[in-house]
Amino acid sequence: MYRTHNCGELRISDVNKKVKLSGWVQKTRKLGGMTFIDLRDRYGITQLVFNDETDAELSEKAQKIGREFVISISGTVTEREAKNKDLPTGDIEITVNELNILSKSEVPPFTIENETDGGEEIRLKYRYLDLRRPAVQKGIILRHKMAQEIRNFLSNKGFLEIETPFLIKSTPEGARDFVVPSRMSEGKFYALPQSPQVFKQLLMIGGYDKYFQITKCFRDEDFRADRQPEFTQIDCEMSFVEREDVLTTFEEMTKHLFKTVKNIDFADAFPRISYDKAIEEYGSDKPDIRFEMKIHDISNSAKGKGFKVFDDAEYVGAVCAEGLAGYSRKQLDKLIDWVKRPQIGAKGLVYVKYNKDGSFKSSVDKFYSPEDIKEWANILSAKPGDLILVMSGKRKETLTQLGELRLEMADRLNLRDKNKFAPLWIVDFPLFEKDEETGQLHAMHHPFTSPKQEDVVLLDTDPEAVKADAYDLVINGNEIGGGSVRIYNTEMQKVMFKHLGFTEKEAEEQFGFLMNAFKYGAPPHAGIAFGFDRWVALFNGSDSIRDVMAFPKNNAGRDLMIDAPSEIDEQQLKDLRLKIVRE
């Protein structure tokens, strides 16, 4: 037997018990005739003590033990003289009478502490050591707890977790597939699923009524910050439901998670904001509504006063940064540089300082009278002491830039508290988005999304005006989930494919089995999928999803620990009848 207790559970009430503990050596120190070891495991840290006088041999053995050695000890629980209030086990220590070294350890390449000295590359290479850091363990344990809560919540609601296959068929729709060559079928490939979308729809056609799955999905995308080639989705679908049923069910699930995991109550219903309004007021379809600072359209007021930049612009909009009228020239110049960075891509930025004395100072004083400016301030409900920031240009583009600026100003004003959560639903997305270059329409969500019933009449005449029966769950500026009411008949699906530029042959080849399934009695159905990694990261207060994955890949899709991807045997290639074409 290696232990009677773990390193996190002994308390003052256990004093005098004979115990056996095992774990990792966090640190060893000598102090006034005593040798101390902090012994660590997943559950906590317990202090071991060796009396250098009464058992010199054992103490000497203890002193030779290095960091991260795995040891097993027997001893007696003793009350500490100097208690440590920061540790749950801080009232006691173990007076050791037996010590076994189970595994030695070389000096780890970085310190196993929350504030480590290791950079990300080295920590990924030695991920098994990085995983020992309590901060990392906290995220992994949170992930487990969230998955359990989700599964139990949905099971109690009558949802069935059903596993869908990983070796499926490649479809060029959406992002790139990872493919898997088949050895048994020459020249043919499986693909790894980008999502179980089609399978969950088939499960609805199969009569399963309420389905969910927490499952891995795969996307072969080019380098993008904080994307992983494999990621985890909470995938859900329901039959005989309308949008309201889905929103109600999953709002309840979200509240359940907030309550059980974060101990936060949401008494009120989550706000619902239409896509159009979100763009108009926040410049984003995933607005962070922890703070206001809405975007306001000041086109009417700003145009026609001789300032050519605004006069020529389709749209002039502004945000009001509370209390920042004191920004210096230098600070404002830096902010202008910030909006001009390629990531934002703005041409410039007009500022108006609403001085504390009620006067205005702007970068366009030449063109606008104080009365003109006052009008802007009124539209924005600005107060003396505020800083108004104005941008102009094409409407959608400018709104997006103002949306980015809004987040930046909120960061500067510390309005984005990681411990505050503001969930909302975005609804009524456009059904299509247009490729500006080719003019081709693409499905904004995916080709199985149903248009809103009242907009079906517009499909042929004005497809861009058609709204989808789609919805996103957004929390703190992150898209946590998204879904839609689905098309459930072949005719409507054919219309969709036509608008999306699929030939009948292409549609048949790629989705023939789904179109075929619609012929045998498909129920009305709707669903949603949540990005599990992102949700855990959000609850964990992490900026990167890598923090809450046990074995993440780096931003180039490499696993630095196991060194994958890697070359394979010539024989393996031959068995697959593949040849690598080197350039």
Place this chain on the structure above:
Amino acid sequence: MYRTHNCGELRISDVNKKVKLSGWVQKTRKLGGMTFIDLRDRYGITQLVFNDETDAELSEKAQKIGREFVISISGTVTEREAKNKDLPTGDIEITVNELNILSKSEVPPFTIENETDGGEEIRLKYRYLDLRRPAVQKGIILRHKMAQEIRNFLSNKGFLEIETPFLIKSTPEGARDFVVPSRMSEGKFYALPQSPQVFKQLLMIGGYDKYFQITKCFRDEDFRADRQPEFTQIDCEMSFVEREDVLTTFEEMTKHLFKTVKNIDFADAFPRISYDKAIEEYGSDKPDIRFEMKIHDISNSAKGKGFKVFDDAEYVGAVCAEGLAGYSRKQLDKLIDWVKRPQIGAKGLVYVKYNKDGSFKSSVDKFYSPEDIKEWANILSAKPGDLILVMSGKRKETLTQLGELRLEMADRLNLRDKNKFAPLWIVDFPLFEKDEETGQLHAMHHPFTSPKQEDVVLLDTDPEAVKADAYDLVINGNEIGGGSVRIYNTEMQKVMFKHLGFTEKEAEEQFGFLMNAFKYGAPPHAGIAFGFDRWVALFNGSDSIRDVMAFPKNNAGRDLMIDAPSEIDEQQLKDLRLKIVRE
């Protein structure tokens, strides 16, 4: 709103309620001025009734509805005149006043009933229809329930479910890997995991203490009956434990599943049988112990009496088939043919009829006196009326054949009741097995399995005699789980690789990261993995794991529904820098 209730929940206490139901039309029939529809969903069947006289128009509409149409109805719950005791809803019916057809259905290619008229190929092609059959739904629902019970049991025991990656590194060890070409790294590949073995060991080194995961694994194997290229494993690992801890924990989990899912109590501890004894008495390392009929060694008694076949044999063994002494000549001849089939591969079979009158009649009466035969009967504890079946040859081979014969005779005697369960542990496996052709040793479980402590001294002198600290959970002749205590230090692991014929370079290339991890304080650890598909199939009374997978592939690894694997775009191949070498 599509429904107020589902099709399985209305009872006599609901009479007079106004309800709305939706579902699939199981069947329509006209009877004495009334039209009846059986409406089906996942939860059950409810009878709808239309009065042809009071609402002729509605009745006519109902009569036109075909099988598998999806409809939505409003009506009133009414007490049935002729109650149906076989249906939970059989006391009531719905008198319909409104009927909407939500989706039409073509005539399905097979009947949606437990006893269907469709063969397996057509049912796999239209799996979404096959999935509607209540018998299939029962298996999928059972699977969900089992997964939930396992997750809750293990979570309550402090296990964390941790996701390990799917895009890993190819290792030639064991079965063939499925590989995934990388677009970002020219000429390199990921591999899909055959199991999370290495990752769960790294999680132990990372300090996670108790891990589990219900996850997909992949093996690119040649055609074998009832194998799937992707299958699901319940993967578990614990730190600071010995064999006893693992067996205790997972025996408790198994009993929990039996209790909560099958309502079966196992008061006693599961039997533990050594590998050697299992082979000796059952001719198998996964014995079915629902019945006795043990194999007995009669070599001493059978040899030296002038019967050359036995005299030349290394081993002579027998089983006793209770009450089958009345087998006819023809039946015996057929049985002899059966053992000679290539699947069994025996040269022949000797029989002894222990007649009811106490006399013996055997196929070797020429060589053996009744006293000789009586001795065999005594060894086998045979009674008058029994049939003794004897085989001879090389020991291991003959035992395996007798093991197969034992199962066959048990089938004939109806001793293998699907509703009876006999779990046991097989322990003390050999560490290695020898390739008879090359003489090379292979790991019987996998190269990370620890030898039994007391056998370590034999590693260099007599490796084949070394027992592994490995164990299997066997139920009704199925290997449901298997695991071992692991090696946790680099030196022992190197010794293992040496015996397994790995060069240091090969070992380093393939498992360097694990060997490296051992250098930084690895805890003693042990684990087990269960074949989830097989376990569900067993509990479901299914012969094939395909019955309990939502979207199985056929025996050739093809998904007949989505038609995968399939060809991919030339552009995709080009992006991956691959060329297909056609023969």
